[in-house]
Amino acid sequence: xxxxxxxxxxxxxxxxxxxxxxxxxxxxxxxxxxxxxxxxxxxxxxxxxxxxxxxxxxxxxxxxxxxxxxxxxxxxxxxxxxxxxxxxxxxxxxxxxxxxxxxxxxxxxxxxxxxxxxxxxxxxxxxxxxxxxxxxxxxxxxxxxxxxxxxxxxxxxxxxxxxxxxxxxxxxxxxxxxxxxxxxxxxxxxxxxxxxxxxxxxxxxxxxxxxxxxxxxxxxxxxxxxxxxxxxxxxxxxxxxxxxxxxxxxxxxxxxxxxxxxxxxxxxxxxxxxxxxxxxxxxxxxxxxxxxxxxxxxxxxxxxxxxxxxxxxxxxxxxxxxxxxxxxxxxxxxxxxxxxxxxxxxxxxxxxxxxxxxxxxxxxxxxxxxxxxxxxxxxxxxxxxxxxxxxxxxxxxxxxxxxxxxxxxxxxxxxxxxxxxxxxxxxxxxxxxxxxxxxxxxxxxxxxxxxxxxxxxxxx
Amino acid sequence: xxxxxxxxxxxxxxxxxxxxxxxxxxxxxxxxxxxxxxxxxxxxxxxxxxxxxxxxxxxxxxxxxxxxxxxxxxxxxxxxxxxxxxxxxxxxxxxxxxxxxxxxxxxxxxxxxxxxxxxxxxxxxxxxxxxxxxxxxxxxxxxxxxxxxxxxxxxxxxxxxxxxxxxxxxxxxxxxxxxxxxxxxxxxxxxxxxxxxxxxxxxxxxxxxxxxxxxxxxxxxxxxxxxxxxxxxxxxxxxxxxxxxxxxxxxxxxxxxxxxxxxxxxxxxxxxxxxxxxxxxxxxxxxxxxxxxxxxxxxxxxxxxxxxxxxxxxxxxxxxxxxxxxxxxxxxxxxxxxxxxxxxxxxxxxxxxxxxxxxxxxxxxxxxxxxxxxxxxxxxxxxxxxxxxxxxxxxxxxxxxxxxxxxxxxxxxxxxxxxxxxxxxxxxxxxxxxxxxxxxxxxxxxxxxxxxxxxxxxxxxxxxxxxxxxxxxxxxxxxxxx
Numbered sequence: 001x002x003x004x005x006x007x008x009x010x011x012x013x014x015x016x017x018x019x020x021x022x023x024x025x026x027x028x029x030x031x032x033x034x035x036x037x038x039x040x041x042x043x044x045x046x047x048x049x050x051x052x053x054x055x056x057x058x059x060x061x062x063x064x065x066x067x068x069x070x071x072x073x074x075x076x077x078x079x080x081x082x083x084x085x086x087x088x089x090x091x092x093x094x095x096x097x098x099x100x101x102x103x104x105x106x107x108x109x110x111x112x113x114x115x116x117x118x119x120x121x122x123x124x125x126x127x128x129x130x131x132x133x134x135x136x137x138x139x140x141x142x143x144x145x146x147x148x149x150x151x152x153x154x155x156x157x158x159x160x161x162x163x164x165x166x167x168x169x170x171x172x173x174x175x176x177x178x179x180x181x182x183x184x185x186x187x188x189x190x191x192x193x194x195x196x197x198x199x200x201x202x203x204x205x206x207x208x209x210x211x212x213x214x215x216x217x218x219x220x221x222x223x224x225x226x227x228x229x230x231x232x233x234x235x236x237x238x239x240x241x242x243x244x245x246x247x248x249x250x251x252x253x254x255x256x257x258x259x260x261x262x263x264x265x266x267x268x269x270x271x272x273x274x275x276x277x278x279x280x281x282x283x284x285x286x287x288x289x290x291x292x293x294x295x296x297x298x299x300x301x302x303x304x305x306x307x308x309x310x311x312x313x314x315x316x317x318x319x320x321x322x323x324x325x326x327x328x329x330x331x332x333x334x335x336x337x338x339x340x341x342x343x344x345x346x347x348x349x350x351x352x353x354x355x356x357x358x359x360x361x362x363x364x365x366x367x368x369x370x371x372x373x374x375x376x377x378x379x380x381x382x383x384x385x386x387x388x389x390x391x392x393x394x395x396x397x398x399x400x401x402x403x404x405x406x407x408x409x410x411x412x413x414x415x416x417x418x419x420x421x422x423x424x425x426x427x428x429x430x431x432x433x434x435x436x437x438x439x440x441x442x443x444x445x446x447x448x449x450x451x452x453x454x455x456x457x458x459x460x
Numbered sequence: 461x462x463x464x465x466x467x468x469x470x471x472x473x474x475x476x477x478x479x480x481x482x483x484x485x486x487x488x489x490x491x492x493x494x495x496x497x498x499x500x501x502x503x504x505x506x507x508x509x510x511x512x513x514x515x516x517x518x519x520x521x522x523x524x525x526x527x528x529x530x531x532x533x534x535x536x537x538x539x540x541x542x543x544x545x546x547x548x549x550x551x552x553x554x555x556x557x558x559x560x561x562x563x564x565x566x567x568x569x570x571x572x573x574x575x576x577x578x579x580x581x582x583x584x585x586x587x588x589x590x591x592x593x594x595x596x597x598x599x600x601x602x603x604x605x606x607x608x609x610x611x612x613x614x615x616x617x618x619x620x621x622x623x624x625x626x627x628x629x630x631x632x633x634x635x636x637x638x639x640x641x642x643x644x645x646x647x648x649x650x651x652x653x654x655x656x657x658x659x660x661x662x663x664x665x666x667x668x669x670x671x672x673x674x675x676x677x678x679x680x681x682x683x684x685x686x687x688x689x690x691x692x693x694x695x696x697x698x699x700x701x702x703x704x705x706x707x708x709x710x711x712x713x714x715x716x717x718x719x720x721x722x723x724x725x726x727x728x729x730x731x732x733x734x735x736x737x738x739x740x741x742x743x744x745x746x747x748x749x750x751x752x753x754x755x756x757x758x759x760x761x762x763x764x765x766x767x768x769x770x771x772x773x774x775x776x777x778x779x780x781x782x783x784x785x786x787x788x789x790x791x792x793x794x795x796x797x798x799x800x801x802x803x804x805x806x807x808x809x810x811x812x813x814x815x816x817x818x819x820x821x822x823x824x825x826x827x828x829x830x831x832x833x834x835x836x837x838x839x840x841x842x843x844x845x846x847x848x849x850x851x852x853x854x855x856x857x858x859x860x861x862x863x864x865x866x867x868x869x870x871x872x873x874x875x876x877x878x879x880x881x882x883x884x885x886x887x888x889x890x891x892x893x894x895x896x897x898x899x900x901x902x903x904x905x906x907x908x909x910x911x912x913x914x915x916x917x918x919x920x921x922x923x924x925x926x927x928x929x930x931x932x933x934x935x936x937x938x939x940x941x942x
Binding site: 002020026 | 635636638640
C-alpha cells in the first residue's frame with residue numbers, strides 16, 4: 001500500500017516504523033528536516049521536507065497515486081487541511097487525521113462537519129483519547145496487564161501475569177472447563193520465560209507466565225480468578241500530571257473513584273480544578289516526597305504517572321512505589337525505557353504510541369478488519385476480522401475451526417455472531433458475517449492470517 | 461562492525477556473481493570454443509568461496525549498520541575484481557599474468573575500459589563476451605542489482621546503495637522503498653541496453669558484436685571486441701548510435717525515471733545538471749570540430765564525425781575510439797581528457813567528478829565573486845530552485861580536494877615508476893575518471909607499462925568508481941575503532 005504520513009513526531013514516526021516493516025511504501029512529510037533524516041536513516045522510507053498541507057509538497061510525496069493519507073501533526077488544522085487537499089485535488093481514497101481538540105470532535109458538530117461535502121476526514125483519531133481509554137480499562141480490571149475490547153466491548157481479551165497458588169496455575173489447560181463448568185473461555189497465548197508457547201490442551205501454565213485469554217465481558221473476572229488471586233477493585237487513584245491524558249482520565253473516572261491529581265503548573269492546576277468536580281487537584285511536583293506522603297500515597301490503590309516526560313514519570317513511579325502505593329502504572333513513550341523498566345518496580349508500562357498505532361493499523365490492513373491491537377510492544381497482535389464470502393470463495397466459511405489450516409503461531413480465539421459471543425472450539429463452524437478474533441503470536445504471520453480470511457480471487 | 465553480517469552478505473553476493481560466469485559457457489558452446497571448462501572451473505571456485513563465507517553465518521539476522529555497508533561494498537569490489545580475473549588468468553589463449561588479469565578485471569568492473577590485451581580480434585568469443593559482461597555488471601553497480609533482486613537486503617540495502625551510488629546527493633530515493641528504487645534503476649538500465657543492442661544490430665553489427673557493444677556502451681565502459689574499437693566498423697550509423705546512447709547513459713537515471721513516469725521530455729531540459737551536461741557537450745563538440753578542421757587534420761565532414769564522436773566518448777568517460785585521437789594536435793587530446801574530469805551526470809553510469817558537483821562548485825565560485833560586490837548579501841546556492849544544504853557543499857569541496865590530491869599522488873607514483881609525464885598524467889586521468897584510453901605509451905593499450913604502475917592504476921580505477929571516500933574511509937583509524 002502506498003501511504004503518505006504527514007508529521008514525523010512520535011505518532012508519525014512509530015506509525016511509519018510499523019507500516020514500513022509490513023512492506024508498505026511509506027513517505028513521511030514534515031517541516032523538521034532533522035526529524036526526517038533520523039527516520040530516513042533508520043527505516044526504508046522516503047521523506048519529503050515541507051508543509052504537509054501544501055499541495056506541491058504532497059505531490060512530491062507521491063499523493064497522486066497514494067492509497068492513504070495519515071495526517072498526524074500536532075496541529076489539528078494542518079491535519080484537516082491536508083485531508084481536504086488530498087480529497088479535493090488528488091481523490092485519495094482514505095484520509096485519516098489526528099484531531100485533538102474536543103471542539104471539533106464534539107458529537108453535536110462532528111457529523112455535519114466531517115463529511116465529503118465539507119471536511120473530508122474518513123477517520124479521526126485522538127491519541128490522547130485512545131490512551132485514556134486504554135488506561136481506563138486497566139483501572140477497571142485490576143490485575144490485568146492489558147485489556148482489549150472486541151465487537152464493541154461484548155468480548156474482551158485480557159493479558160495478565162499468572163501467580164502461583166491460583167487454581168489453574170500448574171494445571172493443564174484442558175482442566176479449565178472442570179474448574180468453571182458454566183464459563184466459556186479460551187487461552188489465546190501464553191508467554192513464558194522462553195518466549196511464546198502455543199497453547200494446546202496439554203499446556204501447563206506456570207508461575208510468572210503472561211497469559212492472554214478471551215471471554216465474554218462479564219466472565220472476565222471469573223477467569224482471572226483462576227490465574228491469580230483476585231484483587232479488590234481499585235478505589236483510590238493518584239494521578240501525576242494533569243495534561244490531556246490525566247485530565248481526560250480524571251474526568252471519565254471521577255464519579256466512580258476517589259481521585260487525586262497532581263499538577264506542576266499553577267495555571268493548569270487552576271484550570272483543572274474548575275473543570276473537574278469531584279477530583280482533588282493538587283498543585284505541586286509528583287516527585288515531591290512530602291507531598292506524596294501528605295496525600296497518603298501509601299493508601300493509594302493505583303499511582304498513575306501520566307506527564308509527558310518519561311524521566312519524570314519513571315522517577316515519580318519509583319518513588320510512589322517505595323512509599324507504599326499498591327500499583328503503579330507509568331506512561332513511557334521511549335521503548336528503550338519501557339524495556340528497562342519492565343518487570344521492575346513499575347507494574348504496568350503504558351506505551352502511548354503502541355495504543356495509537358493499534359487504532360490506525362486496522363485501516364491499513366487488507367480484508368475487513370474491525371480492529372487491530374498491538375501487544376507486547378508490537379511483537380504480537382490481536383485482530384478482529386469480519387468473515388465474508390461463501391464456502392467457495394472463502395477458505396474459512398462453512399468449515400469447523402479444527403479443519404482450518406491456520407498459519408503457524410495464530411489462534412482463532414473466539415467469534416461473535418449476531419451479537420452473541422461464541423468461544424472457539426475445534427468443532428465451531430464459521431459462518432459468513434462472523435466477527436472472528438485471532439491472536440497472532442508473531443506479527444510476521446499477520447499477512448498469512450489476512451490471506452486466510454481474504455475473499456479470494458486467488459481461487460479463480 | 462559485525463563480521464557475521466559482512467561475511468553473510470559477501471557470501472551471497474559472491475554466489476550470485478559466480479552465476480555470471482555461466483553465460484560465457486553458453487557463448488563458448490555456441491561458437492564451439494574450448495573455454496567452457498575454464499569458465500566452469502572459475503564458476504565453481506567462486507561459488508565455493510561464496511559458500512564458505514555464507515554457510516557459517518547464514519542464520520545471522522542482525523541489522524546492517526552504516527559501517528557494515530562500507531565494508532561490504534569495498535570488500536565486494538575488491539573480492540569481485542579478484543574473482544573476476546579468474547577466467548582471464550585461467551585462459552591459455554589470453555595468457556595473462558595475475559596483475560594483467562586483475563587490471564583487466566578491475567578495468568571492466570569499474571567501467572574504465574582500459575585494456576592490457578592486444579589482439580582482441582583473435583581471442584575466443586566467450587572471453588570477449590565475458591569482458592563486456594563485466595562492464596555491464598559494473599556499470600549500474602552490482603550492489604544495486606543485488607538490492608533489486610534480493611529481498612533480504614531490505615533495510616540494510618540503503619546502507620549499501622548509498623556507498624555505491626555516484627553523485628553528491630546520496631539519500632534521494634525514487635520510490636519509498638529502496639528495493640523498488642533499485643528495481644527501477646535496473647529496469648531503466650536493462651531497457652537502455654536492449655534498445656542500444658537492437659539499434660547496433662539494425663545498423664549492421666553482428667548479433668554478437670551488437671550485444672557486446674551494447675553492454676559497454678550503456679555502462680559507459682568502453683571495452684570493445686576489436687582492437688580498433690568502434691573504428692573497426694567504419695560506419696557513421698554505428699558511430700551516431702553509439703554517441704546517442706553514451707549521451708543518454710551519461711544522464712542521471714533518476715531523471716530518466718521521472719521523464720518516463722510523467723511522460724514529459726521537458727524534464728531533461730529543466731534539470732540544471734542535464735542542461736549543463738548538454739551545454740558542455742555542445743560547446744565541446746563545437747570547439748573540437750572547429751579545431752580539427754582549421755588545424756587541417758580532417759576535412760569538414762570527417763572533422764564533425766570524428767570530433768563529435770570522440771568528444772562524447774571521452775567526456776562521458778566511455779573511452780570508445782574510432783581513430784587514433786592521441787595523434788591529433790596536442791591541444792585536442794588534452795582538452796578531451798580535461799573534460800573527462802567533468803564526466804557525466806551524478807547518478808549515471810559514467811565516471812569523473814560529475815557535472816552535478818562541478819555545477820555546485822562553479823556556483824560557489826560565482827558566489828564569492830558576487831560577495832565581493834555585495835558584502836552584505838545572503839547568497840544561498842540553489843539547484844532547481846532549492847537551496848543546497850551547506851553540508852553537501854562542504855562535502856563536495858572535500859571531495860574535490862581529495863580528488864586532486866589523489867590525482868597528483870598517483871601521477872607522482874607513476875613518474876617514480878619510470879613513465880614519462882604525458883603517459884603518467886593521462887593514465888592517471890584515464891583510470892581515476894574511469895575513462896579508459898590515455899596518451900603516450902598508453903594511447904593504444906596498457907600492456908607496455910610496468911607492473912607497479914598497473915597496481916597503482918587498479919587502485920585509481922577503484923577509487924574513481926567508489927568516489928574516493930567510500931574506499932578511503934576504510935583506511936582511517938576511526939572507522940575501525942570501536
